[in-house]
Amino acid sequence: MSELSFKNSKVLVVGGAGFVGSNLCRALLAHELKELLIVDNLLSSDLSNVPADPEVRFIYGSIADDRVLASLPSDIDFVFHLACYHGNQSSIADPIADHENNTLTSLKLFEHLKSYAGLKKVVYAAAGCAVAEKTFDDAVATPEDAPISMFHDSPYSISKLIGEFYGNYYFTRHGLPFVKARFQNVYGPREILGAGRWRGTQHTVWRNVTPTFIWKSLQKEALPLDNGGNASRDFIFVEDMARGLMRCALAGTPGSVYNLASGAETTIRDLAEMINELTGNDTPLDLRPARDWDRSGKRFGSTDKSKRELGFSAKVSIREGLAKTIEWTLANRESIERCMRQHDYFMAHMR
Template sequence: MNSFNGSTILVVGGAGFVGSNLVKKLLEEGPARIVVVDNLLSADVSNVPDDGRIEFIARSITDDDVLAALPENLDYAFHLACYHGNQSSIADPIADHDNNTLTSLKLFDRLKDIRSLRKVVYAAAGCAVAEKTFDGASATKEDAPVSLFHDSPYSISKLVGEMYGNYYFARYKLPFVKARFQNVYGPGEILGAGHWRGTVHTVWRNVTPTFIWKALHGEALPVENGGIASRDFIYVEDMAKGLMACALSGETGEIYNLASGVETTVLELATRVNSIVGNKTPIALKPARDWDRSGQRFGDPAKAREKLGFTATVAHEDGLKRTIDWTRQNQVRIASCMRNHLAYVPDVGKYS
């Protein structure tokens, strides 16, 4: 099989931002069945496509009966579930363990017994291996050294997931491939989706949707540490294609950066968003985040290009325009999710 046509696929975290975009792309490939498992902790059910080929299970993949009921004829599995975000993991490390580390261990332990599997693709984190620097970044390669000191439980959990996958690959021949994410952005990331997770970042998530929402409402974009931090922004449809390439062409036991390879500072991002939206409110400069030492980083896409034939094709400005258009069209839905957290973030009550 060199395509997803007629296949049975598991997507854990498939109601989330990246997972739902992946499911939509997979549906275009003619699969027989897609099983989506998502406990909706940081996702919204509206992201799940209405398609008869999808079986949606709104529970955690750590539930033993959910694991037991997984199809025995799975061809592919994508593990994208996590306890969303560094800040949430700092606020509640135990919840991060339950929803980020334990999910990986229990899922891989179950999948080792499904002999039909062709590939298990795990969403790894580029931030967990990037050099901690504010003195100028070099492109992070797949074989970058890994520190034992980390900024957040989230980063630790994502690395532990890699290690568990490597163990099951080496011990049980689980066909495990690691896809190391950079900073994904694009349509489908709903501010406030899911349940309260102990921090305002339940609402104010990744930097791109936060900046877009505030710019659309004429607000100042909060830029920390002079905006010198840099990231590798990759459009979500490119990420979905990269994940699919990992499943079809990735070598078991290997890891691939899914990256644009372009370094963009947070100040550049803020300036670009304001320019596209037409927001005239000056940027609000804030102090550096006291927990974040990762500073400047971007990924090296050479291995994925050479081994998978994958290249991110959506330029950052074009991707931002598409994301801004989607946000405008979905403001009512986003505002509704944000207002679910009024008790904790009163300011979101102003959005309608």
């Protein structure tokens, strides 16, 4: 059977105004689509990320909303489900909101899609952190078949696994062509600090480590290193992630799971020092104790299966990717500041 193609396809991206989703949408638009549908409630994203293109139809709302589901055409070819409640800290602060935006969304979407006879692939954004071993000893690459613990650090991690479980159920029971793409730590342009609505914690503004470090470093501030920056992660540039997601849709086997990873382990301290070097920030690092909830330690993903079955490997080195992200941040400083400022009242009144 010949490989699938996006040409003349209708594609749905749930969470398409978000960081990864918006980069994926721009990559998809190069493939002569018939239509690109974007569903996003802008809870943790910004409308400026939606591509201005005649092939794009933007639907404002949650994919868990019956009205939104009813508005979807029945002849969709590909679905990318990237919506989530961002992220670990927000889910700890409000587990119910995490359930509504990170678990119920998956269940209702898969239930709706089970009757779509023409679907070619449904790609789900799973979380590599949910299966990685919790260790501060030397890490080994986490394979796709790693054992899954019943104990987790956050509702976010639990919700991401539940999404896999539901997708597996709809694959086995209803034949939903479901593929799991396990994310590592994605970074890059269009991750806007403060995008979306207030979600109860300072992490509405201060998101993942890379954009936070870049912004603070550009302001010549000290970069905060929890546990002295001893933890390590697998950082993958967002353009590589977009390519990996498309490879999951075109070449992934339904029912299978694939790591989308660089395969390289980088400590948070090394990340901070590299960012400071690239921005010219000579302010000393702020060494802090470990966060009380975080046992995630050191981790990186195995790339063997995705290389073998998808023909995917990351191309952008972390230094090159950080340089591109810093350049984008400088060029978009005003829009980032706008998103950050909208939360000034809540930040000022936090206890």
